[in-house]
Amino acid sequence: MAIVVEVxxxxxxxxxxxxxxxxxxxxxxxxxxxxxxxxxxxxxxxxLMEVRDLIRVLLQRTPLERQEQRIIDxxxxxxxxxxIADELGVTRQTINNGFWRVVKKLRRMAQVLxxxx
Numbered sequence: 001m002a003i004v005v006e007v008x009x010x011x012x013x014x015x016x017x018x019x020x021x022x023x024x025x026x027x028x029x030x031x032x033x034x035x036x037x038x039x040x041x042x043x044x045x046x047x048l049m050e051v052r053d054l055i056r057v058l059l060q061r062t063p064l065e066r067q068e069q070r071i072i073d074x075x076x077x078x079x080x081x082x083x084i085a086d087e088l089g090v091t092r093q094t095i096n097n098g099f100w101r102v103v104k105k106l107r108r109m110a111q112v113l114x115x116x117x
Contacts, residue, residue: 007045015049054115055106062109064102071098 006018064072067088074084085095
């Protein structure tokens with residue numbers, strides 16, 4: 001029997017783990033391939049959770065100007081840079097410059113915290 005383990009995001013910061021049986025018989029020729037896919041999906045879900053948590057730590061420890069904070073908040077909500085410019089009533093170039101300033105600051109903080117890329 002193979003078990004699929006899924007990590008599902010319920011809300012921001014709350015996750016649940018769901019398991020289900022996907023093959024009744026380990027002699028099934030698809031068993032190994034299905035188990036490998038299930039393992040890879042679970043590993044990818046955990047990697048994404050680690051990245052999200054890392055970004056949260058960096059954002060908490062990185063001093064940002066008010067405009068930079070607004071830009072990154074909207075970006076993390078899924079807004080494109082063009083949509084952020086429209087939302088904030090500024091040019092796309094202003095948003096682009098602000099976004100890359102934030103990225104540089106986050107990278108510097110990662111170095112200070114000895115976090116590898």
